[in-house]
Amino acid sequence: MRVGVIGTGYVGLVVGACLAETGNDVICGDVDAEKIAALKQSQIPIYEPGLEQLVERNIAVGRLRFTTDIPEVTRESDIIFIAVGTPPGEDGSADLRHVLGVAEAVGDSMDAEKVVVTKSTVPVGTAALVRKTIESRSSHPVHVCSNPEFLKEGAAVEDFMRPDRVVLGVASPKARQVLGELYEPFVRTGNPIIFMDIASAELTKYVANAMLATRISLMNEVARMCELTGADVALVRRGVGSDHRIGPTFLFPGPGYGGSCFPKDIKALIRTAEERGYDFKILRAVEEVNEAQKLLFLAKIEKHFGPELSGRTFAVWGLAFKAGTDDMRESPSIVLIEGLLARGAAVRVHDPAALPTARQLFGERVRYFERDYDALEGADALVVMTDWLEYRRPNFQRVKDLMRTAVVFDARNLYEAMRMRELKYVYYPLGREAVT
Numbered sequence: 001m002r003v004g005v006i007g008t009g010y011v012g013l014v015v016g017a018c019l020a021e022t023g024n025d026v027i028c029g030d031v032d033a034e035k036i037a038a039l040k041q042s043q044i045p046i047y048e049p050g051l052e053q054l055v056e057r058n059i060a061v062g063r064l065r066f067t068t069d070i071p072e073v074t075r076e077s078d079i080i081f082i083a084v085g086t087p088p089g090e091d092g093s094a095d096l097r098h099v100l101g102v103a104e105a106v107g108d109s110m111d112a113e114k115v116v117v118t119k120s121t122v123p124v125g126t127a128a129l130v131r132k133t134i135e136s137r138s139s140h141p142v143h144v145c146s147n148p149e150f151l152k153e154g155a156a157v158e159d160f161m162r163p164d165r166v167v168l169g170v171a172s173p174k175a176r177q178v179l180g181e182l183y184e185p186f187v188r189t190g191n192p193i194i195f196m197d198i199a200s201a202e203l204t205k206y207v208a209n210a211m212l213a214t215r216i217s218l219m220n221e222v223a224r225m226c227e228l229t230g231a232d233v234a235l236v237r238r239g240v241g242s243d244h245r246i247g248p249t250f251l252f253p254g255p256g257y258g259g260s261c262f263p264k265d266i267k268a269l270i271r272t273a274e275e276r277g278y279d280f281k282i283l284r285a286v287e288e289v290n291e292a293q294k295l296l297f298l299a300k301i302e303k304h305f306g307p308e309l310s311g312r313t314f315a316v317w318g319l320a321f322k323a324g325t326d327d328m329r330e331s332p333s334i335v336l337i338e339g340l341l342a343r344g345a346a347v348r349v350h351d352p353a354a355l356p357t358a359r360q361l362f363g364e365r366v367r368y369f370e371r372d373y374d375a376l377e378g379a380d381a382l383v384v385m386t387d388w389l390e391y392r393r394p395n396f397q398r399v400k401d402l403m404r405t406a407v408v409f410d411a412r413n414l415y416e417a418m419r420m421r422e423l424k425y426v427y428y429p430l431g432r433e434a435v436t
């Protein structure tokens, strides 16, 4: 099939590369000329395991092309995915400017019947707006569908190639047939393609993210309760998560959720509800808990060192909002680092993937280290913010030798209190007994 993908960010690039891998002719378009020039040379602007090889291979065999010419993408495709960003607007609602801008460009350059798919996460009713926009500019038939994306950054290729399910909101037999065929190679092991009406598909994506964010905020509050009662959140998590009705995933407490999706999608769903006169109380609480959680480790640091941190140095391990990505959008590490800087501290940071992103955010205000141990030199404390594998089993003697004082704040509960006690560390985990 001839497939076009408009927007080549985390989602669009993965979608384009994976659809090329299954034999389709894919043309990807983006307004970012620098990004497109790099992609033409197989240079991937993001860190995503397996993606570079996929892009390289499919460019080489001629199944994957890149352009800044959006009308060309429209003309040369029968199916067009819209995968541009939907950032939060000032009132929290999803800003549809990019999506509708693409719909206008597609409408203006339609030369035949097309299937147009909203892949971006968009509020209920957006596919209808996209259809209206295209139809107001073209008389060719258009089948607008909703196909929300559930991939996780850090495992995006794997998730797209072997999805738990594919959700397709369609309104015509033609759209159902074309998209069913396109996705058939990805569900050969029996995971379902779930066809539904468009509004249900649009809402499904928000509800999935709302459910996951709710689990995180709930467990972050449970961690607080554990600290108040002397319980251990790791044991509570195991005890609760082994109930089949609950399941073990997404029950790890941490420094608060971040990333490009949960924060904005929770806001957008609250806003969609408000627009219809409904107060989505649980989600407002989920958001409130998350904002407070991002400040928790600053409070622990202040409790240990006092409010004035000038003259103190902090090493921060982990900047990405989660392991496996270089994405720092809404990362709790930003709140932590800005808080430390505002209190006069010096900050030395390490991350296996996100240092280039961090440089754009903090400039000269922090010091960057390519090797994790180098960040520790002379530090009064280490703060672990992201659960990268390489942080899990450090050489604690070496860590201690490098630091001015052996104090560790562990927002991911990577270490064992007993071992930290033996090694004479002061150790602050989350929702478990501290070693002081």
Ligand SMILES: NC(=O)c1ccc[n+]([C@@H]2O[C@H](COP(=O)([O-])OP(=O)(O)OC[C@H]3O[C@@H](n4cnc5c(N)ncnc54)[C@H](O)[C@@H]3O)[C@@H](O)[C@H]2O)c1
Binding pocket: 006, 007, 008, 009, 010, 011, 012, 029, 030, 031, 032, 035, 070, 083, 084, 085, 086, 098, 101, 102, 119, 120, 121, 122, 149, 150, 151, 152, 153, 260, 261
């Ligand atoms: N990142 C994720 O993990 C993830 C997962 C599922 C769904 N989503 C959703 O997918 C959508 C895209 O997210 P992302 O993380 O890939 O965003 P991104 O910011 O990484 O990429 C968006 C791309 O769209 C391009 N763009 C913007 N306006 C354009 C236009 N008018 N024409 C052509 N290109 C344009 C930008 O230059 C950018 O390259 C969002 O709605 C997001 O919520 C993201």
